[in-house]
Amino acid sequence: MPLCSTRCGKNAVLKRPKTGDALCKECFFEAFENEVHFTITRAELFKPNSTVAIAASGGKDSTVLAYVMKLLNEKYDYKLKLFLLSIDEGITGYRDDSLDTVKQNRDDYEMPLQILSYKDLYGWTMDEIVSEIGRKNNCTFCGVFRRQALDRGANLLKVDYLATGHNADDIAETVLMNILRGDLARLNRCTSIITDSGDGIPRVKPLKYTYEKEIVMYAYFRKLVYFSTECVFAPNAYRGHARVLLKDLEKN
Numbered sequence: 001m002p003l004c005s006t007r008c009g010k011n012a013v014l015k016r017p018k019t020g021d022a023l024c025k026e027c028f029f030e031a032f033e034n035e036v037h038f039t040i041t042r043a044e045l046f047k048p049n050s051t052v053a054i055a056a057s058g059g060k061d062s063t064v065l066a067y068v069m070k071l072l073n074e075k076y077d078y079k080l081k082l083f084l085l086s087i088d089e090g091i092t093g094y095r096d097d098s099l100d101t102v103k104q105n106r107d108d109y110e111m112p113l114q115i116l117s118y119k120d121l122y123g124w125t126m127d128e129i130v131s132e133i134g135r136k137n138n139c140t141f142c143g144v145f146r147r148q149a150l151d152r153g154a155n156l157l158k159v160d161y162l163a164t165g166h167n168a169d170d171i172a173e174t175v176l177m178n179i180l181r182g183d184l185a186r187l188n189r190c191t192s193i194i195t196d197s198g199d200g201i202p203r204v205k206p207l208k209y210t211y212e213k214e215i216v217m218y219a220y221f222r223k224l225v226y227f228s229t230e231c232v233f234a235p236n237a238y239r240g241h242a243r244v245l246l247k248d249l250e251k252n
């Protein structure tokens with residue numbers, strides 16, 4: 001690897017997918033965090049002295065989001081009170097394990113954690129729903145339930161904002177899915193950085209401009225604890241086709 005392109009004098013350890021710059025670890029952290037800070041301030045995502053629930057699945061995106069939000073809140077004195085909010089869909093071998101990761105994040109980042117389950121909210125776990133309806137369309141049901149469960153959790157916590165870990169790759173997939181489905185209404189709103197959930201608690205996406213590859217690199221170099229197994233019911237999801245198509249186009 002060459003020297004870090006910021007001329008800090010250290011050896012580069014990675015080539016940034018976003019810019020092609022060869023960077024050392026410290027300069028990568030700074031670039032990554034500054035870009036999220038820029039996204040937050042330019043879009044005026046949060047008013048000072050407000051409360052934010054970070055939707056935490058235990059995956060890489062929401063783990064990085066929680067870590068970076070805590071770091072930026074302290075560094076730039078956003079004056080935010082941060083919570084973690086997790087939804088337990090009741091998927092054996094997936095969510096039970098990833099919730100352990102969220103609990104670890106709760107302890108590491110010293111943020112209060114609220115967990116809500118589909119079983120308590122709706123009387124059904126996803127395992128039970130799948131055994132009734134089969135594996136077709138189950139991600140669509142789950143997505144609708146999760147969005148509502150996150151709203152209920154945000155209301156319960158009485159927070160001002162709900163922040164999710166959606167990244168630039170997620171949004172590109174969503175755009176493509178909405179084009180393929182011809183869903184113009186969703187296409188119109190799916191790239192917004194702030195969306196209103198309908199009952200007044202805005203949803204925000206601080207990682208909207210962050211590439212998935214860089215999130216993985218950041219989590220790796222920061223040694224963050226996250227859960228990386230795919231949902232056991234996800235392989236049939238429509239989103240998977242958009243993801244594969246985008247990855248192929250990118251490779252070409």
Ligand SMILES: Nc1ncnc2c1ncn2[C@@H]1O[C@H](COP(=O)(O)OP(=O)(O)OP(=O)(O)O)[C@@H](O)[C@H]1O
Pocket residue numbers: 054055056057058059060061062063085086087088089146163164165166170
């Ligand atoms: N069970 C859940 N509880 C709380 N928030 C969730 C949950 N599942 C998803 N989210 C939120 O929605 C975002 C996008 O969901 P997605 O399905 O891409 O998550 P994931 O791949 O399971 O994990 P991550 O995006 O954190 O890597 C997550 O980053 C997180 O903020």
